[in-house]
Amino acid sequence: MGRRGRPAPPDPDTASGEEAPPGDEAPPRLRPRSLMLTYLGNYVLGRRVAVFSGSFIDAFARLGVGEHAVRSTLARMVDRGLLARHRAGRRMHFGLTPRSEAILLDGEDRVWRRGVLNTDWDGTWTVLAFSLPESWRRVRHDLRARLAWAGFGPIGNGTWIAPSAVDVPALVDGLGLDGRLKVFTGPAQAPTDVPAMLGEAFDLGPLAAGHRAFLRRWDRPEPLPGAPDDLARYLWMTTEWLELVRADPRLPVEHLPDGWPAVRGQRLLRELRGRWEAPARRIADAAIECIEM
Structure with missing residues (x-):
């Protein structure tokens, strides 16, 4: 995770060299x-x-x-x-x-x-906050999976951000979350530290490692x-x-x-x-x- x-x-894999280690010849x-x-x-x-x-x-x-x-x-x-x-x-x-x-x-x-x-970001963010009962564990899991797929990252206390305008009603359709979400869109305002916020919400290290592993296997x-x-x-x-x-x-x-x-x-x-x-x-x-x- x-x-x-x-x-x-x-x-x-965190290695960044171009030569493929032996395991990367496997599927x-x-x-x-x-x-x-x-x-x-x-x-x-x-x-x-x-x-x-x-x-x-x-x-x-x-x-x-x-x-x-x-x-x-x-x-x-x-x-x-x-x-x-x-x-x-x-x-x-x-x-x-x-x-x-x-x-x-x-x-x-x-x-x-x-x-x-x-490549064409206009500075718009979507901010989504939710609070669900502990008994809604399956719904919480499905919601988080959908948020991650849509490009959201968590910044704590049930608050997630995405660097784009997201159609949230379509994203959460069928989960029965009416009245349980708060959603806002717009640009970040000072004194927000955007790089720090991105670092908190999105762990780029494992993601970059995954892309490098893909390259070692297929390039x-x-x-x-x-x-x-x-x-x-x-x-x-x-x-x-x-x-x-x-x-x-x-x-x-x-x-x-x-x-x-x-x-x-x-x-x-x-x-x-x-x-x-x-x-x-x-x-x-x-x-x-x-x-x-």
Whole structure:
């Protein structure tokens, strides 16, 4: 975990050299649910289909994820409203829900359109304060996860800040928080020490380390030569990057340290996408079994 409960990025290695240590030739350690969301976003989103459970098992076997973990992930995602079951004969299929479609579209926008670099900040901050009963532990967890995804960082006493104007009603929709939030937007006023406030809300050390680990793994002529194919490489790479994006508050570039590694990482991501996206899709499309919805 990062400071004040903020999720830490994967592989928090603090080394900054360009040569890859031996462990960085291995695939990143990623949760099956994160890999599942990447798979769904790339090969199911935008199609009115439900995918046969066996297709998930076969696809994730090439990532080293076993059948039990895949079935458990699918079941948990159904329980959380992220997938819907559809039976066809004796076969079980899984399709997207409106909630998962919204999450996947937002992730696609963050990764491929907006990116992790805020180059046009107008000085607007969003300040959000909340106080929830101790018994609302699940709601508090979901709220904090959504705030972190939207670029908020905590500054104490249930107060979070984001360096942008955030559509908070859309962000917290469905959590039942009417009357429990206080939200303000506007520029910071003197005598606010903006750099100090950013340092309090956002722990950039682990985030920079995560970006450097991404570069060590992928910024090489032939990344992961032992991978079974380009589908595995593409899913691993985009999922690792999405985990970084999820933890990245997209701070204004004027407040980032010189040589911020996300600049190079984002450029590399797009270069490798150009290499692997088409062959990965051919492999995925050939292997997927689904029914029309």
